[in-house]
Amino acid sequence: MERVYNFSPGPSMLALPVLEQAQKDLVCYGDTGMSVMEMSHRSKMYTDIYDQTVADLRELMAIPDSYEVLFLQGGATQQFSAVPLNLMVNGKADYVDSGNFAHLAAEEAKRYGTVNVAASSREDNYTYVPDLTKAAFSPDADYVHITTNNTLYGTRYVDLPDTPAPLVADASSNILSEVYDINRFGVLYAGAQKNIGPSGLCVLIVRKDLLGKAKDICPKLLNWEVQAKAGSMYNTPNTYGIYLAGLTFKWVKDMGGVAAMEKINIEKAALLYDYLDESKLFKPTAVKEYRSRMNVTFVTGDADKDAAFVKAAAKAGLVNLKGHRTVGGMRASIYNAMPVEGVQKLVDFMKQFEADNA
Numbered sequence: 001m002e003r004v005y006n007f008s009p010g011p012s013m014l015a016l017p018v019l020e021q022a023q024k025d026l027v028c029y030g031d032t033g034m035s036v037m038e039m040s041h042r043s044k045m046y047t048d049i050y051d052q053t054v055a056d057l058r059e060l061m062a063i064p065d066s067y068e069v070l071f072l073q074g075g076a077t078q079q080f081s082a083v084p085l086n087l088m089v090n091g092k093a094d095y096v097d098s099g100n101f102a103h104l105a106a107e108e109a110k111r112y113g114t115v116n117v118a119a120s121s122r123e124d125n126y127t128y129v130p131d132l133t134k135a136a137f138s139p140d141a142d143y144v145h146i147t148t149n150n151t152l153y154g155t156r157y158v159d160l161p162d163t164p165a166p167l168v169a170d171a172s173s174n175i176l177s178e179v180y181d182i183n184r185f186g187v188l189y190a191g192a193q194k195n196i197g198p199s200g201l202c203v204l205i206v207r208k209d210l211l212g213k214a215k216d217i218c219p220k221l222l223n224w225e226v227q228a229k230a231g232s233m234y235n236t237p238n239t240y241g242i243y244l245a246g247l248t249f250k251w252v253k254d255m256g257g258v259a260a261m262e263k264i265n266i267e268k269a270a271l272l273y274d275y276l277d278e279s280k281l282f283k284p285t286a287v288k289e290y291r292s293r294m295n296v297t298f299v300t301g302d303a304d305k306d307a308a309f310v311k312a313a314a315k316a317g318l319v320n321l322k323g324h325r326t327v328g329g330m331r332a333s334i335y336n337a338m339p340v341e342g343v344q345k346l347v348d349f350m351k352q353f354e355a356d357n358a
């Protein structure tokens, strides 16, 4: 069977060269005589893979030596707990409620301290990223938490906020899709299954001076300092997931790096939004200024038509376009691995569907 264009929000498409390399390596990696899955995480053959993966991510994101790079388990959601457990020294943090994952992160942090919701677009169904005024921040907050791209509702931070306390960002759905100055962040973390690799893995980049502040009750496995000292190997890490992440990093490098990816992503998003803006059938749902380049949300305004469209698109090899169950409508997730050609095919299909349903 031919591969489809998979617009899934996550786990999502992986770049074909990544899958093909993994297939080549599956039974025997290089001259090791074994699969990466069968290697001891302490063996030199594996630590070589690990070290190269870290080095490639450092190069791609220009991560300075003053930051640790960790590969952790439990996805991004586990970090919703780990962030307050590692950073809430004064027992207080500011959270921006700009989407459902942002909301979940804030709710979890409340278990460990006081959460000040510095700004929220919840009342407006998260159709934009709320503005942050200086007055919104608590003077004694340990950190400010944001979600750089809102996966469900399809919005993104156009500019990062200037915050008095260290900025902690969940970048699960847009890491490596646009250039960030890592120095703006105290912590940046991302579940892997959108722009990096398989699920269950979380990349965490943390400024070294923020280590060593964990609460006594912080589980050892969630303690960033413990994991940093152990090179992400306090226990057995997700060895195969890290290897696949490494293949993706090599692929992004081959594509020309993050700046080159960003250019392609702008082009892909414009293809879709330009059509949506002129369509008489489909309407984009996010406020224009805050539109995500990764998750494009739209509706027809008629639930039956939405369902008919999703079904017809799947038949044409354009799959997983149904919006999140809490949002409805459609969502096209067009992460790094989605080629321009896939987005063009989708736009062509939408135009035809619109003509047939006029």
Ligand SMILES: *Cc1c(COP(=O)(O)O)cnc(C)c1O
Residues within 6 Å of the ligand: 010, 074, 075, 076, 077, 078, 101, 147, 149, 150, 151, 170, 171, 172, 173, 191, 192, 199, 200
């Ligand atoms: C997908 C996603 C998550 C959840 O990731 P898990 O790996 O399932 O824990 C968290 N935050 C954002 C922004 C996401 O897109």
